[in-house]
Amino acid sequence: MTTYVPPTRNQSPYLPFGDQRNAQFYGKDILSVNQFNRDDLEYIFGVAKEMREMVTRIGTFDLLKGKILANLFYEPSTRTSSSFTSAMERLGGSVIPINEVRYSSVSKGESLPDTVRTLECYADVIVIRHPESGSAALAAKYARKPIINAGDGVGEHPTQALLDLFTIVSELGNVDGLTVTMLGDLKYGRTVHSLARLLSQFIVKINYVSPEILRMPSEIIAELKEKGVSQSEYNTLDAVLPKTDVLYVTRVQKERFENQEEYESVKGAYVITPEVMEQAKDKMIVMHPLPRVGEISMEMDDDPRAAYFRQMEYGLYVRMALLAMVLGKA
């Protein structure tokens, strides 16, 4: 009689022995972009392309049939929450949505570790968004099931950065050699914190354009400098726009300001309009993680360079890929 040995966190029960390439994400948390190297990115994007093909051909299929995702959101979300739901359901799985922690036991004072230990009794993977930096890592410390960070305060938003990079690769064909200009709230915007780190694996030039009080944190600039990334900071866009291949616009993160007067002083600092875009290349893209609150005018939406709506769709395929990978089915 052979004794049953349950699979460990990193050993997929669905893949043949020795197929480590495919199994290496099985059971893993996704907490920071720093956990991925270029080979991993290539692999994730390969799976995302397959997901796109499958969705285009058949819409929904049974790869994650019987699997359950807990979507735990302590902060507002439209795209991240619904794209994870759509990703799970397109893969045949189902979702426990906790979008309003107000109505859960969190409002009774339950701690994050206890909430996570509860949800993992019912779900196979937990997606978490929380206002505190480091919260996803804290959840992962207590959870036996994979935790996916969907934004931890001003910390990171790794799945957004992965979909941002997938957008760049899909739209422009490559990453090496590009000039990426990040515009807006670089201090509180977690999407740019993750994207800058992810881009540091490539040969890129990064321009940071922001009001003085919203500059990219010096630790991140130092981290990228160590990796040899060419970075420059500006207060205005004019000088860098003509050389930009990817203009990544962000919202000023009102909810993170301690002083609302400070917010008022910077909220309308930059607005991308068709007139502004006359200075930009013909072959370049404008991205935004959304929601936008005035920093890209609606007149821009018909410009073929406006990639922000396409970016959301790329996000679905990347999140499908990540779910399949951490659940050992990619």
Ligand code: NCD
């Ligand atoms: C971003 C976020 O939550 O950090 N939104 C998103 O996930 N697409 C950006 C933002 O809120 O400004």
